[in-house]
Amino acid sequence: MKENSGQQVYFRRRPMLDLKFVRENPEVVKQNIRNKFQDAKLPMVDEVIELDAKNRAAKAEADSLRASRNKLSKQIGQLMGQGKKEEAEAVKAQVTANANRLAELETVEAELDEKILKIMMTIPNIIDPSVPIGEDDSKNVEIERFGEPVVPDFEIPYHTDIMKTFDGIDLDAAGRVAGNGFYYLMGDIARLHSAVLAYARDFMIDRGFTYCIPPFMIRSNVVTGVMSFAEMDAMMYKIEGEDLYLIGTSEHSMIGKFIDTITPESELPKTLTSYSPCFRKEKGAHGIEERGVYRIHQFEKQEMIVVCKPEESKIWYDKLWQNTVDLFRSMDIPVRTLECCSGDLADLKVKSCDVEAWSPRQKKYFEVGSCSNLGDAQARRLGIRIKGENGSYFAHTLNNTVVAPPRMLIAFLENNLQADGSVRIPEVLQPYMGGNKEITPKNK
Numbered sequence: 310m311k312e313n314s315g316q317q318v319y320f321r322r323r324p325m326l327d328l329k330f331v332r333e334n335p336e337v338v339k340q341n342i343r344n345k346f347q348d349a350k351l352p353m354v355d356e357v358i359e360l361d362a363k364n365r366a367a368k369a370e371a372d373s374l375r376a377s378r379n380k381l382s383k384q385i386g387q388l389m390g391q392g393k394k395e396e397a398e399a400v401k402a403q404v405t406a407n408a409n410r411l412a413e414l415e416t417v418e419a420e421l422d423e424k425i426l427k428i429m430m431t432i433p434n435i436i437d438p439s440v441p442i443g444e445d446d447s448k449n450v451e452i453e454r455f456g457e458p459v460v461p462d463f464e465i466p467y468h469t470d471i472m473k474t475f476d477g478i479d480l481d482a483a484g485r486v487a488g489n490g491f492y493y494l495m496g497d498i499a500r501l502h503s504a505v506l507a508y509a510r511d512f513m514i515d516r517g518f519t520y521c522i523p524p525f526m527i528r529s530n531v532v533t534g535v536m537s538f539a540e541m542d543a544m545m546y547k548i549e550g551e552d553l554y555l556i557g558t559s560e561h562s563m564i565g566k567f568i569d570t571i572t573p574e575s576e577l578p579k580t581l582t583s584y585s586p587c588f589r590k591e592k593g594a595h596g597i598e599e600r601g602v603y604r605i606h607q608f609e610k611q612e613m614i615v616v617c618k619p620e621e622s623k624i625w626y627d628k629l630w631q632n633t634v635d636l637f638r639s640m641d642i643p644v645r646t647l648e649c650c651s652g653d654l655a656d657l658k659v660k661s662c663d664v665e666a667w668s669p670r671q672k673k674y675f676e677v678g679s680c681s682n683l684g685d686a687q688a689r690r691l692g693i694r695i696k697g698e699n700g701s702y703f704a705h706t707l708n709n710t711v712v713a714p715p716r717m718l719i720a721f722l723e724n725n726l727q728a729d730g731s732v733r734i735p736e737v738l739q740p741y742m743g744g745n746k747e748i749t750p751k752n753k
Contacts, residue, residue: 323534324429325657325686331432332358341435344651346444350432357428364421371414374407381407431538433656434686440660443650449663450650455634456643458667458674463728465670468719469601472498474730474750478602490591490606494715497748501732502609502714504741505640505721506584509611509712512636513582518613521583523562526553531565534691537656544589559585559612560708567616569692571701578617578625582711585610602715603675611711618695622682622705626660629709630680633664636712637677640735642724643667645674659684664710666720677717678710 331338335354342350381404389397441450465471472478477498483491494502514520532541532554546555556562563583572579591604602608613632615625630646637644649661661681665674685703687693694701725733730750734742742748 323690323692324426324432325434325689326429326432327689328357328361328425328429331429332361337435338432342433344436344440344442345433345654345656346652347433353428353432357425357432360421360425360428364418364425367414367417367421371411371418374411374414377407378404430533431656433537433654434659434684436651436654436658437660437682439648440654441648441650442652444652446649446653448650449653450648452646452648452662454643454645456638456641456667458643458669459724460669460672461726461728465723465726467601467670468603468722471722471726471732472718474752475732475748476751480601487606490604492602492605492715496751498718500742501721501738501748502718504738505712505714505717506609506611507741508738509636510582510584512639513611513613513632513711516632518580518582521559521563521581523556523559523566523583523585525556525562525585527556527562527565528552529554531561531568531691534568535561535564535657535687540655544591546588546590555588556585557589558587558610558708558710559583560614563612563614564616564687564693564706564708565691567691567693567704571694571696572616572704573696574618574698577695577704578615578621580613580615582611582613585612587713601719603719605715608713608715610713613709613711615707616688616693616704617707619685619702619705622684622707625707626680626682629707630662630664633678633680633709633711637664637666637717637720639737640721640725641733642720644677649679655681657683657686657690659686666717667724668720669723669726675720677720678713680707680709682707 326338331354335358338354339351342348342354381400384400441448443449469478469480472494475497477494477496479493479495480491483493510520526548529552532545536544544557548554560583562585563581567579587608587610589606591606613629615622615629617625634644634646644664644666647663647665649658649663654661659682661679663676664678664680666677667673668675683706685705687706688703693704693706695704722732725735727733727747731747733747734745739746
């Protein structure tokens, strides 16, 4: 139990893998670690199995001592009733010794439980057999292209230079106000940004998803439930003096919505689409293509998440990334999907693919979204269960980016830029842009 701000919050930390599975399949777990190029974690498997054996032995001894406690107490009463005081005192001494030993064992159990949990929280989830083996994102594998990538016969400026022709961005003022990695969007560009989000919201509602606006801050137990410690350190901003973190994506609070719940099978799947601002440290960003609004500390995003039965998660995985592809194609932006290799998968993920948009300026694709199947890893950590005919079991969770401006604005502006500097507004977006079929620059 944890107390915070007058409210009692019940939770316990849980690993993403079943300890029994690790105990019974050590070589499978080790090979999975090798496949993810995390060889430094290999000794952890044998270590946690050894600690588990000690823990189970300690628990068995403690259970035996607890079971004998009533028996010995009854025996003392009988001996005293028979006037056998010396024998009764001997049994009392045994009871005291057993109590002292039980206290020792309970301390040992607590210490072993903590050590086991610490290791189990860092052993990665078992990846899907279809995931290509590779050390980093350079080994990701292209799956399919959608739309014909076009390079126009006129020069495509850098995205911030396009925005400046519309008086649509001020990075200098943002730098003075908040530092690097922030922006002011203005005028038609700001309107376009909001229009894309509104269109993405309605697009997902039309596909049967329930629209949500979640909390933009979450407690630490939710953070550690939805991501690995390495991701947490690289991404999350902590609120000083509070057990609260700014979300890096609405997926965090949307999955957290189901913490310590049991949902009847009849109510599944849960299909939700959520809007939120997102806040990220973005450690290690560098290079010209990381500037402008490509990699920033604050942005807005439309997300989709699914909570479903395990046997349905592969079906939903394909539905989720297809939604993003369809959205971008409706705005005349060519895209492709990439299968993320083993070394590019975060520890909780079973399978993931990136959606990349075509950049006519760079003459290559760049990431605009990511779709992930996390199996039951998040569900185990957060206690998200399904109630079935034969008892409860852990759900599967999935998430995917619908659209994340302003990054996607890069792809939008480049692919819809016209020779005269105006930007064409695709038909699906026109209702959100006051019926305008294009926006025209204020200066060149």
